[in-house]
Amino acid sequence: MLVAGLISYWSVVTAPPPITLEIPPSTGADTMQATTIPSDLAWFDPRHAIAYATLALSLEYALDYRETTSPQTDERRSYERTIARMALLVLVVTIGYGALMEAGQLFRPDRVASLADAASNGIGATAALVLSGLERWT
Incomplete structure (x- = not known):
């Protein structure tokens, strides 16, 4: 719940800070204020991937299914199916x-909702679950 709350706060409630670009002194200008760079200009946003990887791992930990019986063949297959269903959920x-969260940003004039951010979210969550699954099976 904490991770989801933080993601919600940083996604919808707060406005992104302005980006300050420093110009070299040879141009005659000291600093220049730039408008916020929309996140959909960069296809992949690692901040989104990290946030949603953290959310996926937190959910996986909260829903952790532990094997309570000996790993017999049929029981092991049942356990593996349960793990796969949990990962899919x-x-x-x-x-x-x-x-x-991206849809919520549509109603905020100071935020930009984008499919690229949603894709970054999905990539981060998928990568975290794949790595977690690899760790589980080793």
Whole structure:
């Protein structure tokens, strides 16, 4: 809940800070204020990927399914199916939450909603779950 709350706060509630560009002294200007650079100019935003990877791992940890029986063949397959379903549920919830946050930005004049950000969210969540799955199976 904490991770989701922080993502919501930074996505919808707060306005992004202005970016200050410093111009070399040879041009005669000391500093120049630039408008906020929309995040959809860069296709992949690592800040989004990190935030949603953290959310996915937090959800996975909260819903952690632990094997309580000996890993017999049929029981092991059932366990693997349960893990796969849990990972799919976490991925759907995380990507849905990211889409909801992007939709919320549509109603904020100082924010920019973009499909590139939503894609970055999904890539971060997917990468985190894949790496977590690889760790689980080793």
